[in-house]
Amino acid sequence: MTGMKISHYFEFEDHVTGGIRESVAHQRKILDRLDLRYSTDPTLNGDAFHCNLMGPRSVWYAKRARARDIPVVAHTHVTAEDFGDSFRFTNALAKPLKPYLEWAYGLADALVCPSEYNRGVIEEYTDTPTRVISNGVDRQKLEGFESLRSEYLERYDLEPPVVFLVGHVIKRKGLETFVELARRMPELDFAWFGPLDLSLKGRETTRLIEGSPDNCTFTDYIDDIRGAYAAGDIFCFPTHEENEGIALLEAMTAGKPVLVRDIETFSWLEDGTDCLKVSQSAGGSGVAAFVDALERLKDPERRELLGSNAADRSEAFSLESVANQYQSLYEGVV
Known part of the structure; x- marks a missing residue:
């Protein structure tokens, strides 16, 4: 791949946070690892145009890249299915979003899907060739998290074992379940580490947050994400819809036992070995x-075993492992 140059574009980069921003950061670390030259501006001077969000500017460049026989790679971070129950107005936008994405993703020569589940959704949108490449987990970013435990437990007045979640506080990620769990289990502390952005939330989301019990803490944005994995003991992720879940991979890398809703996205996790799963049919x-x-996870030995298995399983998602797949992707399209 010597001499190859990629236009690696992230539209709305100054405004989009959360998992998509993390994925882009991981991709650029991988490009550095592969010693590939890349521009973060949209250009038609490279060997490939790689876009992470199919906004109007990305579409404009994608159409012109194709006209010049420059291959277009697009990430499928966004689907209509996972757009709802996120921020105010997203439910109303989810329906018209689907035909737009069907058209926009159809402009690419190759689509990168973060999971097999996401690929299944996208294949209903377009017949553009797809490839599954995990968003990966940046193990380096978590180094030394253990040293922050007492500081973050004290900062948020938490008593172990702490049930926790990391990411934007949005209804789709199981907010209602998380709050109700705290209400039913007052003997445990629950903490959700991540931006609240209440001005962007709908009325019901705001009501759930403001009406949560005393043992349920919403930290809002924290400057060192390692603090979340230091303070937390059980990663509880009752999300209803997810393309992959970088925070899940980070929790596993940190050796935390994981409790998830049994949705198709998490089919690769083995219940009772890598995690505990709660059936969708549980009413x-x-x-x-x-x-x-959670009652079962009160047992420290069970937490230790599940956390250790999770850490072992997460090694396949390291940036080192994912890098080879990107090398193959670019060699294939250029």
């Missing part, structure tokens, strides 16, 4: 089944 939001699982 309603499955709160009672989550309570039962």
